[in-house]
Amino acid sequence: MRYTSVRLLSDIRVFAAPCCRCTFTTSTAQPVEAVQSTSGKSILEIPGPDGIYNLPYFGFRLHFKPFSNYDMTLMNEKFEAWKNQYGPIVRVKLGKAWAVYLFDPDDIEKVFRSDNKYPERPTLPLITIYDKRQKNAPSLASSLGEDWYAMRAPTQRTMLRPKAVTKYAPKISKIADDFVDSLKNSDRLENLPFKLMEYSAEGVGMLCFNTRLGCITSDNTITPLMSYTQQYLFYAGNSVYKVIPTYMMYKNSYYKKFEEAADFLHNEADSHINKAMADLKHASDNGIELESNLLFDLLSTPGLTPELVRRTMTDVFIGGIDSTANTMTFMLFNLAKNPEKQERLFQELKEHVPMKGEIQEDTINKMPYLKACLRESFRLVFPISGGTVRILDKDIMLKGYNIPKKTPIQLCSGIIGRDEQYFPQQDQFIPERWLRGNNRTDVNPFAHLPFGFGPRKCIGQRFAEQEIYICASKLLRSYRVVLPPGMTDVPFYYCVFATPKEPVSFLLEKRQQ
Template sequence: MMNQQNTMKKQIASFMSSKLSTARAAHVATAHPVNIRTENSKSLEAIPGPSGIRALPYIGPAFMFRPFGKFRPDKLNLLFQELHQKYGKIVKFRKGSSWAVFLFDPSLIEVAMRHEGRYPKRPSMPLLDTYCKRSGAPPGISQLTGKEWYDVRKPVQDRTMKPHIVAQYLPSQRDVADDMVSTIKSQQLHVDDMSKLLFRYTAESTGLFCFNVRLGFLDHRGCPMTRKQEDMLKSIRQFLALVAQSFYTFPTFKLYPNKMYRTFEKVYGDVQKTGQVYVESMYRELCEKKASGTLDPHEPNLLLALLNDDRLPKEACFRVMSSFFTVATENVAKSLSLSLWLLAKNKDKQEILYQEIISVCGTGKINATSLSHMPYLKACVKEGHRLGFPSPVGSVRIIDKDLQLDGYHIPRGTEVHYGHNVLCHSPEYFDTPKAYIPERWLRDSGNNTNNYLQSFIVMPFGFGTRNCPGRRFAEQQLFLALITLIQSFEISLQDPEEQLSIVYNILATKETPLELNFKQRKK
């Protein structure tokens, strides 16, 4: 009887797995997802795209790509749009001495994603690699590959990806959002550049889950920061700005420590020192609690839990949390700036969001349960990520085995770029792609006709086992800030006619200051 039941279960599982949706089956079939080379396979060199030396970057008065020199370095998303328009859904592009491949089709992206293996590999940052080599510093988690990467990633992921652990930080992060509102009120509802205040908010909020302390970038009195705090935020911003610059200039920093490298060395060192102080302090607290028998394994303290995990050495824990703090602070602040601008520009959508907030939690504070019942809020954030996709291209992988894509043979070791940014603005997959329509992400809204394929397009936090391990924390920061601000103020643009212009210094950034008007809501 037991054998018959097991056989039946296997048959049901086999049947269910074969039932792909019509849309999925149609698109996957056209992608030729075969991992072996066939007689009809075309070589990588046969993929359409700009050819030869003309595609190499060069240094002049400004960085540019031949023959696409009309594009600024911070507007390279337009270059990739033109590549797609001129050459189609799969494009080769010379990168240094080898070819890279760009995919501008969600079904091709799906195939490549499903064959990335257990230890996905992506390019690291040359400037950071050079720093580690020159200084002898161990590499961060973003630089690691293979099992070495997995052994660091796994204990981190076991905690950061669990909703109940993230929710433990909600009350303290909610207080930070309240302090941001207090700061706006203390400045008579006038903030010269709201993006700077949002950066203070994300630094304070990120510090909570990275180091379990309030760092003092915001408080309920709206007090100005100290010089030390200002320098800290400046270092964080300079870190990513210098990394971006290193991609757009000839890498002389690899040959000798030029001015850019020396600045990076100081900036990165300052950020690392700050992280080291808090990690060491928490490590001493861990040792004391162990010695006294007062260690609570359920305490809402991510850093303490990681330091107590035998799988993660203290040095690795320090590198992980310092990296989280640096990257998450900048990334979330920029995403939040774009979402706020879009809601200020589209007052009707802001009103719908306000009504959802009021219906779920009134004028009180949000909690984990009510946060899970706010679909329009999440749709607003996702639509913001679509219109202002965080990177100029999308995710990148170095494939570890030969792959067949659209009839072309892509050899192992090829760098494959997923063209999420271009696809986010494609009328083929999104009706009226330039419009801000959060409703397109709501179920049964009638605005979403390519649900399955869209799931492979809007991926601001990456995908698979190498996605952003801090995604849930970042989303909680975004949600809390939007809820608290919209709950407290009617927000509008100082210039109602302003049009959104995005530039890329690694991450999507509003080109001009975020100038908003705040009108306090009546309670």
């Protein structure tokens, strides 16, 4: 079985990752009447597919195989075709309502800045129905409105503060050293992204539970935690392509496999949270001051029950494993394919990164080329098929068209990132375009948003980036990553994150101490 990724858990973007759902997932959006506005043209006047494509529900499915040459797992290709045929704003029938697709950064900015305090976007039905059947408290994945904000706000105060995450840098450095040590008897880095998932699981386990999980192995051993994490991601990710989601009507075999994995992961989170609560009580009873960490902070937050903390930590944990590993896989490929870029990065790493030992909190800020390489890799392989979705609570005027409230609006940042108008030499890996200085290309800040923007941006962004920076630094400080003979690309698909279609391997050349 080949396991895939899922654009997971409402607030986690690369961890997702960045932050959206596929356009055909369910939402709270209602059908809207296309009433002519006195201040703009009707939504019906927006260019877009017509005829049988405007049939309720089934019309959207006709855009893809077997009815056309477009694959639903590469929906971004269809989005790009719509942009080329109809222009920067496109109207498409989605379910029994209209959806609007945007390909202009200025329009994307306008939508983001029209968000209210509780931004709305679609959720994954499989996770939502699991929560209902298990009678779970709502999570970041399945909640909206005030319920979402009640969980998001205290978690955000901890996770999006720079100092709150950078204090983990020394601990993540040790995990990265262990990961590099696991490769010492091999001249290949094989079975990616799974091998990198071991590292990312260990790192996010430290963030969520303040403990090592024992995921990194030097052989092909798969721990139960990694096995169930893969199972969860596979079934959650592929659920979005179910034409008839029978799992919503009854517990079919597909749902039961997901439920099995979800139950295991929730029980795993429970065990760590119960231990943390016992440690807090013992410390309180005995006047002991404990080192602050994310789990302790959340458990001590008024209004957050242990059940809500469990749901939040489980969301953050799962969302932080697979998307980070996929992102690192594509970044390593781009550096191996462009050895001159890899060499420039190595010179930067050699100045700041030790072969062994801690990477301090301020070290990463001294390595702009490392950051530029990640941003450029995100641009070439955007983590989600198009971009995030917003469902506004008020009408909005875009390109002279009045878009009624509750209309799903797809903000297609991933398509803009491959547009020559905004990124010259769009097919080339050019990290320099992100560097300050004379050679930098002016980039509209809303043309490239892999982690989203605003109140509902990826809550795990800072930690995900830190994990990637530290692992890439340690690996590329010790090894030169080389493409195997005949390898020219990494074919991928979306489920919902960009995921390699087959396991990826690179050659490793040991660098001198």
